[in-house]
Amino acid sequence: MNLIKGNIVKNLISTEAERIKSAFQFDPxxxxxxxxxxxxxxxVKAAYKFLMPIEEWKAKANN
Structure with missing residues (x-):
């Protein structure tokens, strides 16, 4: 009844890796x-509102 061919563990790990790889696009x-x-x-407010722009300014200044 198993419809997935191959190693189930590898398939689960691959699926989880893809989820983590794209999760930041949907979850700020x-x-x-x-x-x-x-x-x-x-x-959270301090990190995302005040600290993140500082890092962006530093990156722009270094370019």
């Missing part, structure tokens, strides 16, 4: 959601 807080840390809302 992907890094926070996949970590083992439970951030407080003001920490």
């Amino acid at each position: 807080l992907f890094a926070v959601n996949c970590s083992i840390v439970d951030p407080i809302p003001h920490q």
Whole structure:
């Protein structure tokens, strides 16, 4: 009754890898959601509103 040919474990790992590879496109807080840390809302706001633009400015300045 098994319709999947080949190694099931390899198929599951491959599927999970593809999910992780594209997850950031759909979840703007992907890094926070996949970590083992439970951030407080003001920490998320600080990281994404204040710290991320600073990194973007540094990257533009280095180019």
